[in-house]
Amino acid sequence: MMEASVNFISVREPKPTMADSALKYIPRTDESDLVNRLKQGDESAFRIIVETRKDLVYNTALGLLQNTGDAEDVTQEVFIKVYESVHQFKGESAFSTWLYRIAVTKSLEMIRNKKRKKRFAFITGLFGDDNEPRHDPPDFVHPGVQMDNREKAAMLFKAINKLPDNQRIAFTLHKVEGIPYQEISEVMRITVSAVESLIHRAKANLRKSLEDFYLTNR
């Protein structure tokens, strides 16, 4: 008689508590089953979803926002949104695609809010301290970049910031999160050829921006 095999995935928690140790190994439950359980208000299903997908959301947000604090905020907002509107998820796309879509939307919202705040910073600055840093933030270094590439990656992220939104999303999802073109097209609700075109244009713009930087600073 064959034994039923159960796949396990590990959830990394550096200092697990007693409660966390129970989650050390979570059976790879069917995604739709988890979603159905969450729709019925099962909190344990929500916890499994959070623990197994938090890094996916965080890495996406971090790639777009280039700030660890903001990325953590957006990751929390994404899961709150998932908890509140899981009933709207019809299963037409993969659950991860839905998560990516929410993460991208929330990240863009935060970028726009920050730009708006920056625009009115002069006026708000006149009316007292708003606890916002007055200095330019240091260059962003993604924690997952290999040590010998850190300086170059910091320059690349700076250049990525100047890209139009669509090109930035497509390039970041592909390069930072490693999503294939097909899934990016589902996340952005565009065709695969449109994704290819966006990434091609993003690369061309980045190359030009980097070359201009070196030509003016040589």
Add this chain to the structure above:
Amino acid sequence: MKSKQDIDQLAEQILNSLDGIERAETQPFFYTRLMARMEGSGMNQWNRWMAFLSKPAVSLALLFVFLMINGFLIFNKLESQKEVSGATSDYAQMQVAYLDPNPDLP
């Protein structure tokens, strides 16, 4: 001084600097912080209602309904006033006709 070829090469290297990037991880105890935010930052019924009402589409729709009801009530009031004033003027004309001395009489 760097040549154009060097610069092109450098730009290409920078573009490829994200190759082999590893996924960033959240700080420990993310779920605990998430739960604290969900419970603490007012995910209660009142705040949900307020969040729902503050959506532009909802608030504009409510404003439209309010204006429609207002307009309807004002229109109705004007109509009824017109009817009352019409009836009053008829009555006044009758009174005038009654009180008006007969011109045939001496």
